[in-house]
Amino acid sequence: MSKMIQASTLNALMLGNFDRTISVKEFLRQGDVGLGTYTGLDGEAIFEDGVAYRATAEGNVTVMKPEDGVAFGTVAHFDEHVPQQHLTDIASVEMLKQKLEPYIQDNKNVFYILKGHAEFDAMHVRSCFACEKPYPTLSEAASQQREFHYAKVRGDLVAVYCPAYVNGINMPGWHFHFLSGDRTKGGHILGLSTSSLAFKLNRLDAYEIILPQNQEFARLNLCEDLSAKTAAVEGGAHR
Numbered sequence: 001m002s003k004m005i006q007a008s009t010l011n012a013l014m015l016g017n018f019d020r021t022i023s024v025k026e027f028l029r030q031g032d033v034g035l036g037t038y039t040g041l042d043g044e045a046i047f048e049d050g051v052a053y054r055a056t057a058e059g060n061v062t063v064m065k066p067e068d069g070v071a072f073g074t075v076a077h078f079d080e081h082v083p084q085q086h087l088t089d090i091a092s093v094e095m096l097k098q099k100l101e102p103y104i105q106d107n108k109n110v111f112y113i114l115k116g117h118a119e120f121d122a123m124h125v126r127s128c129f130a131c132e133k134p135y136p137t138l139s140e141a142a143s144q145q146r147e148f149h150y151a152k153v154r155g156d157l158v159a160v161y162c163p164a165y166v167n168g169i170n171m172p173g174w175h176f177h178f179l180s181g182d183r184t185k186g187g188h189i190l191g192l193s194t195s196s197l198a199f200k201l202n203r204l205d206a207y208e209i210i211l212p213q214n215q216e217f218a219r220l221n222l223c224e225d226l227s228a229k230t231a232a233v234e235g236g237a238h239r
């Protein structure tokens, strides 16, 4: 059965628990495609074909080393042997979500992971700077984020869909990251447009969470409803 493997919980990240949950090497053993962030909130993670890319707040992309750490993320072993699908005339992230709806509406209580490829007319991404301890909250860190606007850029989408009931543990709905074809640009997607997107979608019927083993995590109150703050940080709704 295809499984979503997650490192840490979203509320732990929201509350500033940016410590290493798992090494890059161990996380990539759990899955070859996914997204997340690294120790210290050091850039946006894009996992593709078993490689851990880091889109930095300086606006470039580096490849992480096996001994580097993942603070929060989700990966899966992607099954490439599924039909390639196409969507056309996508003018925004909201429109992309609407156009993906028919592919998931039969069961929105499971997880999905998507790999896409397109020539994007516009791509709007953000990345966060690495933080030092004592760590700020994610909202505070994201207030220092850098945003980048690219035009006519070819590249990949990696997206994760989580069901609504994981609120606080992960982000309900779609979460999109971008990596350019030449591996020089990327980040957490705030906006996009493309005339044609090719993609493959995997449904994941199992879910496993690797919990942080640090003392800060042990002491966090993870029951607070941070969904409004999460939507502001991850969706860019505060702009």
Ligand SMILES: [Zn+2]
Residues within 6 Å of the ligand: 035, 036, 044, 175, 176, 177, 188, 189
């Ligand atoms: Zn993200």
